[in-house]
Amino acid sequence: MIKSDTQTAPTATGPSRPEEPGPKLFRVGTLAYTRAGLFMLFAWMAWADVCFTIMEALPGGAISIKLKALDTPNWLMAVMMSTIPMFLNATICPWVSFASDRHRGPLGRRMPFILYTAPFMTISMIGIGFSHPIGQFLGGLLKTAHATLAPTTVELIVVGFFSTMFAFFNMFVASVFWYLFRDVVPEEVMSRFLSLMRIVGTGAGAFYNFFILQYALDLTYIPWVLLGGGVLYLVGFGLVCLNVREGQYPPPVKFEDGPGMISGVKTYARECYTHKFYWLYYLYGGISCIGGAIGMFGLFFQLQMGLTKANIGTLGGIGGVWSLVLLYFAGSLADRFHPIRTQLTALLLTAIFFTPQGLLWLFYNPTPSTFFYISLISGILYVPIGVLQAVSGTPMEMRIFPKQLYGQFCSANALIRSVLVMVAGPLAGGFIDIMKKMCHGSDYAYRYMAIWQVTFGWLAVAFFLLMYREWKRLGGSESFVPPEVEPRPGGELAN
Numbered sequence: 166m167i168k169s170d171t172q173t174a175p176t177a178t179g180p181s182r183p184e185e186p187g188p189k190l191f192r193v194g195t196l197a198y199t200r201a202g203l204f205m206l207f208a209w210m211a212w213a214d215v216c217f218t219i220m221e222a223l224p225g226g227a228i229s230i231k232l233k234a235l236d237t238p239n240w241l242m243a244v245m246m247s248t249i250p251m252f253l254n255a256t257i258c259p260w261v262s263f264a265s266d267r268h269r270g271p272l273g274r275r276m277p278f279i280l281y282t283a284p285f286m287t288i289s290m291i292g293i294g295f296s297h298p299i300g301q302f303l304g305g306l307l308k309t310a311h312a313t314l315a316p317t318t319v320e321l322i323v324v325g326f327f328s329t330m331f332a333f334f335n336m337f338v339a340s341v342f343w344y345l346f347r348d349v350v351p352e353e354v355m356s357r358f359l360s361l362m363r364i365v366g367t368g369a370g371a372f373y374n375f376f377i378l379q380y381a382l383d384l385t386y387i388p389w390v391l392l393g394g395g396v397l398y399l400v401g402f403g404l405v406c407l408n409v410r411e412g413q414y415p416p417p418v419k420f421e422d423g424p425g426m427i428s429g430v431k432t433y434a435r436e437c438y439t440h441k442f443y444w445l446y447y448l449y450g451g452i453s454c455i456g457g458a459i460g461m462f463g464l465f466f467q468l469q470m471g472l473t474k475a476n477i478g479t480l481g482g483i484g485g486v487w488s489l490v491l492l493y494f495a496g497s498l499a500d501r502f503h504p505i506r507t508q509l510t511a512l513l514l515t516a517i518f519f520t521p522q523g524l525l526w527l528f529y530n531p532t533p534s535t536f537f538y539i540s541l542i543s544g545i546l547y548v549p550i551g552v553l554q555a556v557s558g559t560p561m562e563m564r565i566f567p568k569q570l571y572g573q574f575c576s577a578n579a580l581i582r583s584v585l586v587m588v589a590g591p592l593a594g595g596f597i598d599i600m601k602k603m604c605h606g607s608d609y610a611y612r613y614m615a616i617w618q619v620t621f622g623w624l625a626v627a628f629f630l631l632m633y634r635e636w637k638r639l640g641g642s643e644s645f646v647p648p649e650v651e652p653r654p655g656g657e658l659a660n
Contacts, residue, residue: 191351195412198351206349207358209409211365216401217342218369219377220286221335223394224293226378227387228328229464231296234384235317235324239462239601240594245325246461247590250332255583257336259576265341273411275345280406282334287395289334292327294391299323338402348411363556364492371485378478382464437577440648442639445632446565447578449625451585456621458589459614462597466611470526471533472540480540487548495552503642504561509633511554512626519547520622523615565636567647593617 190197198206225246232242261278268274292299300320307314350358380386437443467477499507522543531539566574596617600610639645 191354193349193351193412194414196349196351196410203351203354206409207361209405210346210350210358211362213342213402213405213409214362214366215369216398216405217338218366219373219394220290220398221339222370222373223377223381223391224290224328224331226382226464227293227391228324229461230382230384230387231293231324232321233465235321237321238594239597240591243458243461243590243592243594245328247458247593248587249329251583251586251590253332253336255580255587257333258340258579261337261340262344262576265344269414269416272406273348274414275341275348275411276406276409278337278341279345279402282337283399283402285334286331286338287399289327289331290391290395290398293324293331294388294395296320296323296327297388345409345411349409364489367485367488367492371482371489374478374481374485376478378481379474382474382477437574442565442632442635442648443574443577445628445635447581449628449632450578451581452621452625452628454582454586455589456618456625458586459593459596459617461590461593462611462614465608466614467540469608469611470531470536472537473533476533476537480537480544483541484544484548487545488552491549491552492556495549495556498553499557499560504557504564505633505636506642507553507557508561509629511550511557512629514550515547515554516622516626519543519550520619521615523612523618526612527615564645565647 188199190199191203192198228246229242232245237245265274265278268277270277272280297320300316300323303323304314304316304319307319346358346362377390381390464477468474472480495507526536562575562578597610597614600613601607604610636645639648
């Protein structure tokens with residue numbers, strides 16, 4: 166068990182006296198680790214990331230397949246899989262973050278939000294998996310009560326209920342889990358720690374794609390796959406919560422006198438939403454998310470092109486393994502040439518050479534085998550660019566957002582994205598429905614996704630170029646300082 170102690174490392178055999186040489190200690194707050202203790206911390210956090218990765222991956226594909234089998238309209242599918250989660254992200258995550266920062270308890274300020282929501286996460290995953298028998302049971306009760314709901318409608322309601330339940334409780338974990346790193350990982354090893362975590366997470370994703378995905382997309386196996394995933398998450402994260410301990414925190418900051426909530430909202434808006442530079446970045450990210458909103462139908466596009474579920478898993482798995490090889494190299498490039506420049510390079514290469522590729526399938530109808538190998542080659546060529554974009558994203562935000570208000574600006578950015586995606590999801594679903602009518606009900610309509618992706622992809626690049634020009638005007642890599650925001654108490658500036 167990794168415990169907090171201001172003078173004793175978790176794996177040390179006795180107290181470490183300042184006057185006597187001893188093992189090097191890595192400290193964060195009141196926590197101290199020897200190298201062995203730090204390794205154990207990494208092992209538990211890596212295991213948590215594996216459980217978290219599989220938990221997040223499993224329900225999405227299963228919900229898509231179930232909704233498709235129930236002949237759910239695409240606009241409703243978009244509402245359930247995009248709009249509702251984004252609404253929860255815009256409302257629940259800020260509250261969870263606010264409450265977690267100020268919580269003090271025997272388990273710390275992060276662990277309770279993870280541990281106490283784990284049973285509900287497991288129940289929701291099992292409910293999604295066994296929605297058909299649950300729907301049949303409820304349908305029988307409704308018949309007894311002389312109600313007249315079609316069996317498919319009852320099952321659709323069950324899927325909707327448990328998928329919303331999953332999205333709600335996942336908001337607790339998806340935000341607080343990442344805050345935990347800041348509280349328990351020493352700053353001097355943070356970059357290496359997160360790089361290794363990314364490798365573990367990518368490896369877990371590749372394992373999922375190779376060995377689990379084809380079963381997670383099969384109606385016969387979905388109940389048992391989600392049951393296994395739910396139990397893995399409950400037991401796996403439960404062990405993490407019991408073996409990784411947070412340190413002691415100072416008392417939470419008290420509110421100033423006056424209408425704190427109203428004053429806080431005004432300050433938040435004034436600091437985050439009144440400078441052109443930040444708005445250009447928010448709009449770039451938001452429009453990118455609009456372009457990605459149609460990605461929820463990507464599975465059906467691949468199936469329409471003739472790929473099997475095993476083919477899809479193989480493509481994802483190969484991409485994941487290839488990403489593992491490139492992660493450290495891409496990170497060093499981003500550090501050397503500046504994250505904003507590497508991000509721009511990756512965006513332009515994607516917009517010029519890869520996104521328009523989807524338009525080809527509107528005019529060319531390959532065999533499934535040909536499409537598989539074209540997708541494989543294209544994926545192998547794209548992965549270095551995608552990895553470069555992924556590893557430079559967070560460092561870029563760290564460079565352009567004020568240091569003292571980094572979390573606040575991240576949440577302001579996420580809020581804009583969530584609101585736009587809430588609107589974009591149903592619009593993307595409606596776009597596919599219109600294309601289906603034009604295609605006389607054929608799944609050929611999914612090939613028109615490329616028009617949506619190219620349109621919003623290039624619009625996002627345009628806003629990034631405007632933001633890049635503003636960044637250069639404000640000093641660029643030589644002298645850029647995040648634009649000044651509202652002075653903090655005592656005259657300290659947020660940037």
